[in-house]
Amino acid sequence: TELLLRAGRLADAVAQARDLVAEAPHGRAAVALLMRALAAAGEVSEALAVFQEHRRRLAEDQGIDPSREVLALHQRILRGEPDPVDARGRASADAAAAPRAPSVPPRPRARLYGRDAHLRALAGMLEPGRCVTVVGPGGVGKTAVAAALAAGRPGPVWWVDLAELQSEAEVIPAVAGRVGVRTLGGGRREALLAALRGNRGLLVLDNCEHVLGAVAGLVEALLVRGADVGVLATSRERLGVSAEQAFPLPPLQLPGHGRTPATIAEAVAGSPAVAFFVERAAAADPGLVWDAAAIRDVTGLVIELDGLPLAIELAAGRSGAIGFAELRDRLSGHLDLIRSGAARLPARHRTLTATLDWSYRLLSSEEREVFRGLAVFAGWFDLAAVDAVLGPDAAVVVPGLVERSLLTRRPGPGGTSRYRMLVTVRAFAAGVTDERERRRLEAAHGSWSLGLARRAASGLEGPDERYWAELLEAGLPDLTAAFGNALSADDTDLAAALVGSLHRWGDYRVRPDVLGWTDRLLSRRRDGWPPGVYLAAATHAWMQGNPRDGLDLADLAVRAAREQGLLLLEGRGHEAAGDLWLALGELDAAADAYGRAERAATASGHAFDALLAADGVLLALAWSGAPVAAQVRRVLDALPAVPNPTARSLSLYCVGEAWAGSDPPAAIDLLTEAVGIADGVGCTLVTSVATTALMAVVSRSGAYGANDLGRLAGTVRALVAAGNRNLLVTLLRNLSTLLGARGQHAAALELLAALQATAGQHPSWGDEAEALRAVEASARAHLDADAVRAARRRGSARSLTEAADEAVRALTGPDGSGPVSG
Ligand SMILES: Nc1ncnc2c1ncn2[C@@H]1O[C@H](COP(=O)(O)OP(=O)(O)OP(=O)(O)O)[C@@H](O)[C@H]1O
Ligand SMILES: [Mg+2]
Incomplete structure (x- = not known):
């Protein structure tokens, strides 16, 4: 190797030295040769990386430091001093040489999924004298995109991977080594700037986030005074210099909602995230069979992985070792299930934990605490929610976490912002949170969630129903998490209160999934439940087609409410019973139950409930063929006092049913209006019943x-x-x-x-x-x-x-x- 080095056959020298190190990783002579060969070949950052790896191995395996010679060599390389051999061989290299043959960027991936538009946009942004920074979370594909861009450039490209650098001081030596500037010490920076400034090539600074200051300094110095060279940087956080244009790189596009694709070809065509998963999975296990279940699981998995390429690559690589369904179910609790031993991957990409740990370590301790705390949110949250759950100081830190790509931001209503953690990021954050901290966070999150559910429940009865319905829908992941946490913590009061406050919403939006939470609650031992739990369970039974069970539950709701003197809820118990009697075709019993509900609501001063109950009475009368005129009038008279879309559409529907036999055209008008109003606020229940009735009237005519x-x-x-x-x-x-x-x-x-x-x-x-x-x-x-x-x-x-x-x-x-x- 020494001879090859002297002869200037650097590539051969590097290859041979690598073999030597592979044979004896602790051997200082081999390591020193490899470092020298790499440095001489301009691969300074690699040379430094070899040193770091050597030092780590010695420390871990033998508990010792590198030898004095190796340490001295490291210092020499850091200072940019030429190798003794090199210096003898090429005396002229001392001057600020013209950039030598540019280094080759990493070979781009054969197929880059879903990045055509991004590559086009980036290619258009790259201009001489400009810096474009590709920004995004770890593993989103910044380096892969940069490699594809660099490969398509006509001019020279200097590719500098900064990932292995340990300190900002190493940045200039690494770049200078790459560019072939061999000037020593203080003059090196100026020589580097001079060499680059007049060159129309592209300098790629890959993986900058941990040495941002030095990179920013270099780029600023290079571009502010005018330069021909263009800079492309990749970083989890933008550089923050004036000449920079940041390009946020999103994860791969996910499959759309709705129908699961019928064939794997259709699934692959529909989403680059799925396409990439399928490529990696087939590579890991060529025998995979893409049946309907596998397609469904993979679609679910890439959604669960938020379309993050690294996560997809690691997860798909486990095909054959773990079934997709199992991987999907256990993912959020076991981030390390997705990992790879592939030597080709840098250490920080072999597990998602390592990838995220890289970002986590770059945070201050205050930021780390807020980061861990935010993992308690299951869905999108706003700063008000952060204030409420983590305290007022936490919100200040949130924008910084967005800048470091640990949070995703999107605009919310009225100029606000909403934030979310990717699922994998959240799993990491939960993994670094201790038990006591977690309990405290979940308790705070539980109270906040209940507050949200209660505010929404009352908002849904007013004129701004649509707003509250959307808010609740958006908050559902959090309410679901809060319910689950409350159960795990054995806080059945909180769990019961949550279900209870979602009863009406679940009823009118037809959400058996949410109302079905009551099954999990009622299976627990406890002396009686709050009326809201029985109400939700009764409505759930109604939806499931078990009206008899539902009637028993409605009765329990009435009793529980009466015992506690809760007249409004007692009325709601009667109302639920009315619905169930209707389903059974017991029209007199239904009219009677709705009548009680109306009286209870009126007595408790609740016009909204009173109108709903009056609607029920009308429906029971109409269906039994009894005279309806008086009840129609009651409903129409009560309507103006309740400015709420659902109440209005339900009332119009009931009047429409009442008139269906005697005045079909009028009934058709009312039912059509009812469908329109209900549809406009997403009130599935009334939309469905009114559509059904409309069809019945229309088809008869x-x-x-x-x-x-x-x-x-x-x-x-x-x-x-x-x-x-x-x-x-x-x-x-x-x-x-x-x-x-x-x-x-x-x-x-x-x-x-x-x-x-x-x-x-x-x-x-x-x-x-x-x-x-x-x-x-x-x-x-x-x-x-x-x-x-x-x-x-x-x-x-x-x-x-x-x-x-x-x-x-x-x-x-x-x-x-x-x-x-x-
Ligand atoms: N669009 C894509 N299609 C196929 N593979 C991709 C795509 N994007 C990224 N990959 C693969 O995913 C892995 C992670 O990508 P990459 O290293 O570019 O991430 P990164 O954003 O640079 O991460 P870090 O912040 O840790 O540097 C790589 O193995 C890469 O080849
Ligand atoms: Mg990278």
């Missing part, structure tokens, strides 16, 4: 168009997605009538058979039962016996969801689209 069918299909899909069996059954019964009226007898009969097979708990009665009998009779009249049997067999083999899919297809498919008259 035969005047419907393609738009109506589209709306109907949309409502079916929404109810399937929401998991509301109760409303779905009602809607599908109407749909079966409609199909029959359109002459699609086989489809109508299939749907009917499916309903009879799956909807045992939902009795049909009155007009509805009669209509269904007519569907059956008409099908038998139009089809032969074999066709009837076949249709019934097909239908009864279907689940409710499958039946819904089939019905929508029959309604909107090629043979079903467009209005049918007659």
